[in-house]
Amino acid sequence: MDRKLIFQNKIISELDKKGFRNSEKRNAIIRAFVASNKHLNADELYEIVKKIRAGIGFVTVYRTLKLLVRYGFAREVDFKDGFTRYEINDEPSVQHDHLICIRCGSVTEFKDAEIEKLKDKASSNTGFAPIFHRLEIFGICKQCGKKKVKPGWKKMYE
Numbered sequence: 001m002d003r004k005l006i007f008q009n010k011i012i013s014e015l016d017k018k019g020f021r022n023s024e025k026r027n028a029i030i031r032a033f034v035a036s037n038k039h040l041n042a043d044e045l046y047e048i049v050k051k052i053r054a055g056i057g058f059v060t061v062y063r064t065l066k067l068l069v070r071y072g073f074a075r076e077v078d079f080k081d082g083f084t085r086y087e088i089n090d091e092p093s094v095q096h097d098h099l100i101c102i103r104c105g106s107v108t109e110f111k112d113a114e115i116e117k118l119k120d121k122a123s124s125n126t127g128f129a130p131i132f133h134r135l136e137i138f139g140i141c142k143q144c145g146k147k148k149v150k151p152g153w154k155k156m157y158e
């Protein structure tokens with residue numbers, strides 16, 4: 001079975017086990033979210049969901065995202081563009097992190113086991129129990145680096 005389909009089903013069955021009454025609307029939102037595989041904000045997900053299934057309000061989409069974050073199925077990311085964005089969290093062993101271009105807004109994902117080790121080391125030194133981490137690196141992507149533009153946070157202030 002397709003990896004996304006497995007994760008969609010996993011979320012739905014685990015929410016069911018946690019006592020959330022099975023909701024056809026919520027399931028439609030979950031399926032659309034996992035299928036999207038992008039860093040969507042709540043508005044963008046709402047736009048997608050609206051086209052798939054009528055009668056789902058923005059608030060339901062927003063609450064579903066928060067629920068997914070609360071139970072570790074999704075995580076929030078912040079690319080400094082004024083939105084809280086969400087992505088699926090189906091890789092608890094080694095999380096990916098982000099390189100964000102401040103000119104064009106492109107987002108590149110990368111994974112590095114060293115970061116996980118660092119997280120564990122910093123935590124154990126202080127007796128802290130880590131759950132997840134967030135690392136966002138801001139800069140200029142290769143494409144934008146070739147163009148002669150004055151440096152600045154163009155994307156952020158547009």
Ligand SMILES: [Zn+2]
Nearest residue numbers: 101104141144
């Ligand atoms: Zn760029």
Ligand SMILES: [Zn+2]
Nearest residue numbers: 087096098109
């Ligand atoms: Zn990501």
